Amino acid sequence: MRKVFLSYNPPTIGDDERAEVLDTLNSPWVTTGPKTKAFEAALQDYLHAPAVVALNSCTAGLHVGLVALGVGPGDEVIVPSMTFCATANVVEHVGARPVLVDVCPDTLTLSPDAVQAAITPRTKALLPVHYAGHPVQMDELDVLAERHGLAILEDAAHAISSRYKGRLVGSRPNLAAFSFYATKNLTTVEGGCLTGEPALVEKSRIIGHHGMNRDAWKRFDRSGSWYYEVVLPGFKYNMTDMQASIGLQQLKRLGAFQRRRREVVARYEAGLGDLAALELPVERPWAESSWHLYVIRLRAGALRIDRNTFIEELKARNIGTSVHYLPVHMHPFYRDKYGYRPEDLPVSADAYQRMLSLPLHAGLTDGDVDDVIQAVRELVLANPA
Ligand SMILES: Cc1ncc(COP(=O)(O)O)c(C=O)c1O
Structure with a gap:
C-alpha cells in the first residue's frame, strides 16, 4: 500500500x-x-x-x-x-x-x-x-x-x-x-x-x-x-x-503541464479501462479537454459499496479524491428558494451519487498514478455486487 x-x-x-x-x-x-x-x-x-x-x-x-x-x-x-x-x-x-x-x-x-x-x-x-x-x-x-x-x-x-x-x-x-x-x-x-x-x-x-x-x-x-x-x-x-x-x-509551463495531464489520463485509461464497474470520463471526437478533473463514476448496481465508502476506502489507502459537484439544485439555498427536488434534474442528481475525482495534476509521477490504479482495482475487484 x-x-x-x-x-x-x-x-x-x-x-x-x-x-x-x-x-x-x-x-x-x-x-x-x-x-x-x-x-x-x-x-x-x-x-x-x-x-x-x-x-x-x-x-x-x-x-x-x-x-x-x-x-x-x-x-x-x-x-x-x-x-x-x-x-x-x-x-x-x-x-x-x-x-x-x-x-x-x-x-x-x-x-x-x-x-x-x-x-x-x-x-x-x-x-x-x-x-x-x-x-x-x-x-x-x-x-x-x-x-x-x-x-x-x-x-x-x-x-x-x-x-x-x-x-x-x-x-x-x-x-x-x-x-x-x-x-x-x-x-x-x-x-x-x-x-x-x-x-x-x-x-x-x-x-x-x-x-x-x-x-x-x-x-x-x-x-x-x-x-x-x-x-x-x-x-x-x-x-x-x-x-x-x-x-x-x-x-510558460502550461504546455508541459498539459502534456503531463494527458499522459496521466492515458495511464488511467490503460489501467482502469477494463473494469466494467467503472464509467471513465470521455472526450467527444470534436473536443480537446484541458483535463482539469478526472471524474469516474461507479456503475449503478455494479458494486456492493457506495461512492462514499469507495472514497473512504481510497483514503484508507492514502489516495485523496474529491467530488465535483453536489449539483446546485440540491444545495439548501437553491432547493428551498426555487423548490427543486433532486429528481427534477435526474442526470446531475444520478451522476452526483456515483462520482468521484481521482488525483490529476502535472506533478504526478507514473508511480503515483499506478498507486491510484492499484487501489481502485483492488476495491472494485474485492467488492462485486
Ligand atoms: C466551474 C467553476 N466556476 C467558477 C469557479 C470559481 O472560481 P474562483 O475560485 O476563481 O472564483 C470555480 C472554482 O473552483 C469552478 O470550478
Missing part, C-alpha cells in the same frame, strides 16, 4: 514562480501594475483572445461579466446544475434568477436540449460551464442564442487550453471567465480573467475596478495623473502584480 498520502490536485509551483514573486516584492509596485499588464498580454497571446482583463477570481469575472451584459432583476440566466456554486451565486448577486438545467450524460456539460426547453421570454443569457475541461457544444448554443437574442457568458474556470472543434476556449468574442484558483491547471493562488471582445472587456475592467475610468497604477507612475472619475459604482476585483508574477511563470 502507498505510504504517503496523495493529494488529488496540489499546485505545481517552481523556482521560476518564486523568483518572479520576489522580484515583484523587491519592486516599488506590488498590486495591479506592469506585471498584471504583462500577464494579460501573455494570456491574450496564448488564448488567441480578442481582449483580456485579469481579475482576482473567476467568480469576479462571472459577476462583472453579468453586470457588463446588463443582466439584472427580472432576468433569467440558464446555468447547468452540475457546477461549482459560484456559477449560480453570481446570477443571484445581480438580482436575476439562475434557471438550473440538466447536463449531457456522457460529458456532464450543459445539454443544449435542456437549454432549449428552459428558454422563456425572460431569458437574458446562457452560462455554460466547460465541466472538468470538456468543452460545451457551442454551435448548438450559438443557434439558440441567435434565435432568442441571448448573450453567452462562458464559465471557463476549468478550461484553459480546452478546444472546441479546434478552437481554444476564450478565443471567441463573447465573454468567458477563467479561474487561476490554487487547484486549477494554471494557478495564481487566487485569480482569474475575463476574455471577449475589447469593448465588453474594457467595460468589465472598469466595473471590476470601482467603476474608475483609469487604472490606479497609471496614476502613480510618471506617465500618470492623480485624476480619475467614477462612472459607475464598481467592485474591487483587480488582480495584483504578486498574483500575476506567479501566472506569468505558470503560463
Whole structure:
C-alpha cells in the first residue's frame, strides 16, 4: 500500500514562480501594475483572445461579466446544475434568477436540449460551464442564442487550453471567465480573467475596478495623473502584480503541464479501462479537454459499496479524491428558494451519487498514478455486487 498520502490536485509551483514573486516584492509596485499588464498580454497571446482583463477570481469575472451584459432583476440566466456554486451565486448577486438545467450524460456539460426547453421570454443569457475541461457544444448554443437574442457568458474556470472543434476556449468574442484558483491547471493562488471582445472587456475592467475610468497604477507612475472619475459604482476585483508574477511563470509551463495531464489520463485509461464497474470520463471526437478533473463514476448496481465508502476506502489507502459537484439544485439555498427536488434534474442528481475525482495534476509521477490504479482495482475487484 502507498505510504504517503496523495493529494488529488496540489499546485505545481517552481523556482521560476518564486523568483518572479520576489522580484515583484523587491519592486516599488506590488498590486495591479506592469506585471498584471504583462500577464494579460501573455494570456491574450496564448488564448488567441480578442481582449483580456485579469481579475482576482473567476467568480469576479462571472459577476462583472453579468453586470457588463446588463443582466439584472427580472432576468433569467440558464446555468447547468452540475457546477461549482459560484456559477449560480453570481446570477443571484445581480438580482436575476439562475434557471438550473440538466447536463449531457456522457460529458456532464450543459445539454443544449435542456437549454432549449428552459428558454422563456425572460431569458437574458446562457452560462455554460466547460465541466472538468470538456468543452460545451457551442454551435448548438450559438443557434439558440441567435434565435432568442441571448448573450453567452462562458464559465471557463476549468478550461484553459480546452478546444472546441479546434478552437481554444476564450478565443471567441463573447465573454468567458477563467479561474487561476490554487487547484486549477494554471494557478495564481487566487485569480482569474475575463476574455471577449475589447469593448465588453474594457467595460468589465472598469466595473471590476470601482467603476474608475483609469487604472490606479497609471496614476502613480510618471506617465500618470492623480485624476480619475467614477462612472459607475464598481467592485474591487483587480488582480495584483504578486498574483500575476506567479501566472506569468505558470503560463510558460502550461504546455508541459498539459502534456503531463494527458499522459496521466492515458495511464488511467490503460489501467482502469477494463473494469466494467467503472464509467471513465470521455472526450467527444470534436473536443480537446484541458483535463482539469478526472471524474469516474461507479456503475449503478455494479458494486456492493457506495461512492462514499469507495472514497473512504481510497483514503484508507492514502489516495485523496474529491467530488465535483453536489449539483446546485440540491444545495439548501437553491432547493428551498426555487423548490427543486433532486429528481427534477435526474442526470446531475444520478451522476452526483456515483462520482468521484481521482488525483490529476502535472506533478504526478507514473508511480503515483499506478498507486491510484492499484487501489481502485483492488476495491472494485474485492467488492462485486
Ligand atoms: C466551474 C467553476 N466556476 C467558477 C469557479 C470559481 O472560481 P474562483 O475560485 O476563481 O472564483 C470555480 C472554482 O473552483 C469552478 O470550478
